[in-house]
């Protein structure tokens with residue numbers, strides 16, 4: 001399945017949430033949970049600035065879904081996100097039984113940008129979602145928004161040195 005115009009509406013919201021996170025001193029990542037009918041159920045953004053590096057929006061979404069949605073509804077939900085799930089969040093997504101993932105930029109793209117900007121690699125291997133959750137349905141990158149999210153990561157990189 002390709003990234004559709006309907007997907008882009010939710011992905012644009014992810015980029016806006018990433019902007020909000022960056023403006024608040026966090027890392028530029030945002031995510032949205034949408035049910036099978038297209039209704040936005042929950043959204044969140046990165047919140048690591050106070051020292052808990054696990055405060056990723058995709059992990060919050062997986063835990064929210066586990067707490068609020070019956071298992072049979074989770075598989076019909078789509079998680080939109082500005083950056084491909086890290087292995088921690090991918091595992092939580094898999095354990096929660098959530099459905100399709102659509103991202104703006106891949107982990108590979110993020111890693112390449114960070115390297116080009118002279119930043120050290122993160123402590124967790126940047127495995128693609130499908131290496132962590134082999135059965136996951138994953139779409140991306142969303143070419144139309146890659147530049148917009150790259151700009152935010154560049155701003156964050158410039159701020160962190």
Ligand SMILES: [Zn+2]
Nearest residue numbers: 056086088089
């Ligand atoms: Zn994560």
